[in-house]
Amino acid sequence: MQYDPIWDKIHEECGVLGIYDKTVEIPRYIYWGLFALQHRGQESGGMALTDGTDIHTYRGMGLISSVFEKGVPEEDGHIGIGHVRYSTTGSNNPRNIQPLAVYTAMGEIALAHNGNLTNTRLLREALEDSGATFQTTMDSEVIVNLIGRSKKKTFEERIIDSVKQIRGAYSLVLMTKEKMYGARDPYGFRPLCIGRTGTGGWVLASETCALDAIGAAFVRDVKPGEFIEIGENGLRSVIFAAADRKQVCSFEYIYFARPDSIIDGQDVYQARLNMGREMWNETRYDADLVISVPDSGTTAAIGYAMASGIPFNHGLIKNRYMGRTFIKPNQKQRELAVRMKLNVVKSVVGGKRIVMVDDSIVRGTTSGIICKLLREAGAKEVYMCVSAPPVKYSCFYGIDTSVRKELIAAGLNVEEIRKYIGVDKLHFISESGLARAMPEVPKENMCLACFNNDYPTDIPVTGEEGEKYALEGKC
Known part of the structure; x- marks a missing residue:
């Protein structure tokens, strides 16, 4: 087994970003925003963009500056999402780079995910039993499979239908060629905020420092259990689930987040x-x-x-x-x-x-x-x-x-x-x-499970098998 002596730290897994704006150069703004979120993942990154007809992904291993060392794409659409990833040991497979883009019966959809699901195994096995195939080891692919197989009539309904089936931690940014979406799990483990560009566009980002980097103004945090739809008619919000308590990850404040960010009202610095x-x-x-x-x-x-x-x-x-x-x-x-x-x-x-x-x-x-x-x-x-x-x-x-x-x-x-x-x-x-x-952030609203064993949700498996599960298939 390889060992990194400097990696005597707990590591965050991902950062996500999405921009909906008809007046700015979306690829460049996504690049700048991902640069600001680089601390959340240094092993791979990418962006998904639309030209109004199709969704195209641009992804690679390494830092964002390396992935786009030859320049950013020249898509002229008005929607883009991005992702930076820090994989676990042994899972830095190029197939696992996000955003993921898939074709469904309703058209293309792309997804960027921060967090880790606790019922991945059960959902994946059920999907495979029904004929689904997987190209990655990520739980994020389970989500896009659920969306693609949902029987609901609209993308909005399909996304909500899917997130109601998943358990654990997730902050999601998704896009079609017409709209952008966001969702945060009912406990609010992982951060996600909303911003406005100076030209009236919308931004979804893991941290407020990404808003600052592109000159966007902070509007508010996405609420736990909230679904966001952004399109021609502006922003629409739906609370799809509620938990008995909020559980923001305490390590966001201790270590993960950039000190110039504000998460759920708390200045990190x-x-x-x-x-x-x-x-x-x-x-x-x-x-x-x-x-x-x-x-x-x-x-x-x-x-x-x-x-x-x-x-x-x-x-x-x-x-x-x-x-x-x-x-x-x-x-x-x-x-x-x-x-x-x-x-x-x-x-x-x-x-x-x-x-x-x-x-x-x-x-x-x-x-x-x-x-x-x-x-x-x-x-x-x-x-x-x-x-x-x-x-x-x-x-x-x-x-x-x-x-x-x-x-x-x-x-x-x-x-x-x-x-x-x-x-x-x-x-x-x-x-x-x-x-x-x-x-x-009141103590009862913080997740302290890694310190005190008080897990706010069911964990997938107990014992060493469950701990091995915690190192596999993350975002």
Whole structure:
């Protein structure tokens, strides 16, 4: 099995975008918007566009700049959707690149999906038993099959009929050659927002930073269980399902989302600053310096420094030109790869008692190597603060977590983790502290299942088979 030592993180799966506008150059705007969402997926991407007669897809492996290195398409239609994807290990198959476009009895439809369904297996088996064939391993293809086989009379009714059958997490953007659609699951696990272009068009996007990138104004978030139709007559909304509680993924605020985005009313940057302040209130470490594991820990580290009065400085420098490096899983090569990715500023950390802030600890391997590098550079003591509670359970809603037995917090307590990674003190933010950091999203409206095993929906299978399922076929 290949192993990426820098990938000691939980990864988001996808970002989606759609634009309906008769006056702008749709392919270029989709490109700019996907560029802003690149942090949500770096392995593949693409767009679907219409010329008014057909839907054409343009897709490829790699970053959006690589996929369209020869330039964006020249379709002159008024609708386009786009997607960026971060696949799980072993599933980075070119066939799985989105958007997906299919022919149905009613015409072509294209789909881009962020999230993970929990009843994929049952639906796929039922579809195969009825004669359906599949070209990908994605649960997204199950959705387009359901739409294509629906007996409803309109595309709008077919989409609603289909999303009522799926379970789990999904934010969808779809298009025909005449209209654009969006849907968000009844729990609201994954973000999706609505914007207006300066020329009166409409935008659907995973995050508000994509709206900013194309000069669109934020209108509102798509509500959990809401279906959106955008066409010649403007926007129409239908609530197709309701859940007993909203369950926004807490990791959107901790790590996934760009800090300049606003999700369900909560400013992500302010949430991360508040996480740092809460960790200071929970620790009160006596230290000389606050540093971050860049870049995801930086905002929380600044918050810790602001609350404590301890100066913040850049003790670790990140090599921004290094992609994922797959190596054999032995300690020496892991350490060399981390050294390629991060380097310590000796003049900053030498002789100091350091508070190091990171967003999460998954396996613990990278944290241990970084601590070793800091000590080699002369750090006197290393105290680590983590702005997520211990990740103990797998996610079935669209996050790329390891099987549970590989999550360090599933088998070790905080003191045992501290010893394993070699820091002098270790603190994970409490669930209550995390909730206080996000005042616009009440705790009961956050999904914390990967921390506390409180899954808001049925999970597909229990035990190791179910955890393997969580690593297969995602978006």
